[in-house]
Amino acid sequence: MLLAKSTWSEIEAFLTRSTTVVVPIGSNEQHGPTGLLGTDWMCPEIIAHEAQKDRDDLLVAPTFNIGMAQHHLGFPGTISLRPTTFIAAIGDWCRSLAGHGFTKIYFLNGHGGNVATIEAAFSELYAEASFSQRPRGFAAKLKNWWDLEGVNGLAMVQFPSGHGSHATPSEIAVTQWAYPDAIKIAKYDPPVAPTGPIREAADFRKRFPDGRMGSDPAQATPEKGGALVKLAAEKLLKDVRAFSEEAAP
Numbered sequence: 001m002l003l004a005k006s007t008w009s010e011i012e013a014f015l016t017r018s019t020t021v022v023v024p025i026g027s028n029e030q031h032g033p034t035g036l037l038g039t040d041w042m043c044p045e046i047i048a049h050e051a052q053k054d055r056d057d058l059l060v061a062p063t064f065n066i067g068m069a070q071h072h073l074g075f076p077g078t079i080s081l082r083p084t085t086f087i088a089a090i091g092d093w094c095r096s097l098a099g100h101g102f103t104k105i106y107f108l109n110g111h112g113g114n115v116a117t118i119e120a121a122f123s124e125l126y127a128e129a130s131f132s133q134r135p136r137g138f139a140a141k142l143k144n145w146w147d148l149e150g151v152n153g154l155a156m157v158q159f160p161s162g163h164g165s166h167a168t169p170s171e172i173a174v175t176q177w178a179y180p181d182a183i184k185i186a187k188y189d190p191p192v193a194p195t196g197p198i199r200e201a202a203d204f205r206k207r208f209p210d211g212r213m214g215s216d217p218a219q220a221t222p223e224k225g226g227a228l229v230k231l232a233a234e235k236l237l238k239d240v241r242a243f244s245e246e247a248a249p
């Protein structure tokens with residue numbers, strides 16, 4: 001069930017059955033010569049939308065599609081929030097949903113650069129409860145889609161070398177499966193990109209001239225992407241169920 005395609009009365013009725021909601025969250029940022037700018041928000045959205053198909057007990061909120069990507073701003077098309085803005089926005093998404101009675105807010109993330117800020121946003125929310133000595137009323141959870149049970153293992157079987165950490169063949173395969181009309185071709189030079197530290201945008205572009213980090217996206221295929229989505233969607237349902245069953249905050 002997609003929140004964006006529901007009415008308020010359908011959400012009110014849903015809340016009598018479940019108080020859990022899944023929020024795909026990612027980033028709009030460069031993904032090398034062939035990766036789509038939306039890759040990091042598309043992957044969790046594709047997986048969450050696949051998981052809710054034919055199920056009215058899994059509610060998926062609109063995708064939070066801009067994240068913390070300051071280091072990619074040297075590449076056109078990247079849009080970033082600074083960490084403080086991102087923390088404030090995540091807080092208001094959670095406060096909005098919790099105000100309607102959602103007690104479990106599950107963020108399915110598609111961008112490693114978001115992790116520290118999302119966790120800080122959760123700590124800010126919990127701190128509001130702790131300082132006022134009142135229960136927060138909801139719990140938030142962060143899960144990267146590749147950390148769903150078995151998913152990274154499958155990616156390592158599919159791409160034993162040249163997986164890398166940015167513009168990876170696994171994430172590009174997922175978008176190829178969902179958006180075959182948007183598959184791009186380029187010659188990668190070198191075939192496997194360099195690795196190194198992440199700092200500010202100008203330094204990033206100097207170290208990683210075509211935007212990739214340690215990856216060889218030429219190995220991506222829609223079929224491999226489809227296998228990743230199928231497994232991830234199945235394990236997402238399992239993980240969300242376990243989160244729903246945790247004691248209410």
Ligand SMILES: [Zn+2]
Pocket residue numbers: 031039040110111166167168171
């Ligand atoms: Zn990515």
